[in-house]
Amino acid sequence: MTTEAEIAALFDRWNAALQTLDPKAVAALYAPDAVLLPTVSNQVRTAPAEIEDYFVQFLRKRPRGTIMQSNIRIFGDLAIDSGVYSFALTTEEGEIDMLCRYTFVYRRDADDWRIIEHHSSFMPEYTPRPGPPSESA
DSSP, X not given: OOOHHHHHHHHHHHHHXXXXXXXXXXXXXXXXXXXXXXXXXXXXXXXHHHHXXXXXXXXXXXXXXXXXXXXXXXXXXXXXEEEEEEEEEEETTEEEEEEEEEEEEEEEETTEEEEEEEEEEEOTTOOOEESSOOTTO
């Protein structure tokens, strides 16, 4: 039986893939039929090449993610992790933080979990600013 800790570790795996700065490594965590509604792009990504292309751009900002709040539900071979995460990004102006809400939907295929749906968007009442994110934001 799958535990919440196992599902929570899938974010850590995804975040570790971001740290490689390799868009192929990140895109490999998504199922071939995955949908990505990304944070910093208006394009909905529905093909592996589109997902990889998004991460080519996003990884240039050297993102480091931190879960602020997580809500995990498990339904057999499907699991949903929704909540709030922050990203420290490196830009030409220096390091900034983004506070975002997220949803990852995972499906267990054969012996591994893959992302089948990922939605990430800025918190509507939050303005990115220099420095580490504040939990009160």
